[in-house]
């Protein structure tokens with residue numbers, strides 16, 4: 213196992229091309245992150261790699277930068293598709309992660325003539341064909357959709373030199389193993405394989421043994437550890453009081469944005485709806501939403517048009533939101549490793565963040581499992597719901613949504629709106645519509661900033 217060097221390392225010492233360095237500089241990165249320092253030299257040497265990297269550690273750049281460097285000799289401005297065969301394949305378990313990885317690749321490759329695109333399920337396969345037909349050096353894909361394209365003869369994988377498995381543990385959890393095995397049979401045996409994962413189970417190690425040749429192992433953080441810069445705590449609260457506690461947490465932490473995790477799609481939709489009713493601009497992102505709806509909600513959140521994004525674990529992977537200050541676990545995940553992924557959504561790239569879990573008596577077992585994985589007890593926080601918060605939010609949970617989620621919410625009761633009385637100018641700012649809806653937003657800021 214390699215340890216990061218103590219001396220500060222500069223990007224310029226990593227043997228990357230000036231045009232790649234230029235893109236990094238434009239992104240404002242001043243020095244490589246530990247996983248980048250450790251992984252880049254080995255990838256440049258062509259070694260297979262098994263990287264244990266937490267979410268938010270800069271792992272996408274850790275594989276993309278040396279990948280671009282290795283593909284540079286093939287860079288071509290020719291319009292001929294024959295000059296742009298797929299030379300690198302990045303597999304990701306979820307659409308969100310695939311989209312995000314490809315965005316990063318586009319960013320880092322903006323000054324070199326290497327093309328990339330992304331294909332994922334849930335959208336029209338035909339719309340993805342033209343980009344493939346034009347030719348791309350780097351393809352990011354979710355496994356199922358990749359195989360659909362193979363079947364439709366939209367692409368060839370026989371010139372792939374580098375295979376990257378991102379969030380490999382999740383790919384196993386989501387049952388992608390048969391797809392992965394099939395994809396492997398389509399790739400040249402002589403290739404470089406890089407495996408990235410935030411958590412490393414024995415299954416993953418076995419996968420690495422089967423797929424990788426004599427790999428170097430690098431680790432940017434302790435096994436299954438959570439980011440040190442994320443302050444974690446637990447609030448014990450009964451199920452019926454969770455929603456009020458959530459609003460209290462948002463109000464007392466005074467954050468501008470919060471990512472909330474639930475276990476089920478239904479709860480995600482319900483909590484988002486209840487937040488909207490309480491005047492907090494929100495949307496939900498989960499497996500029942502179309503790809504367009506998910507992208508729209510995520511973009512609205514990234515652009516700060518909505519305050520709260522409520523997500524299930526499927527959405528947890530691949531979300532990269534700059535400066536996200538707070539993650540709330542409305543319900544604990546059944547799989548303790550998902551806790552690590554969830555809270556990795558805050559405290560990214562060195563920023564500090566907070567993760568608060570609302571735990572009811574039925575979840576104590578899950579909490580124990582998480583603490584066992586983390587090898588430490590999470591601090592319990594005492595918090596009571598302020599009477600103003602209690603009065604402001606509906607004491608009864610809204611009925612589970614049976615109708616489409618973005619149906620217009622019921623008008624907010626007057627008695628709730630009255631105490632806040634925002635100034636007309638404040639009203640103007642807060643009334644900006646959220647991306648997913650054309651209805652006016654309500655007195656969010658008033659509640660969150662504690663104005664009473």
Ligand code: AMP
Nearest residue numbers: 241243244245268269270271272273561
């Ligand atoms: P990732 O772990 O790839 O999801 O990256 C998490 C975040 O770190 C992204 O927002 C990147 O833009 C950012 N990032 C990656 N490398 C660096 C770096 N060397 N310095 C600062 N930020 C970085």
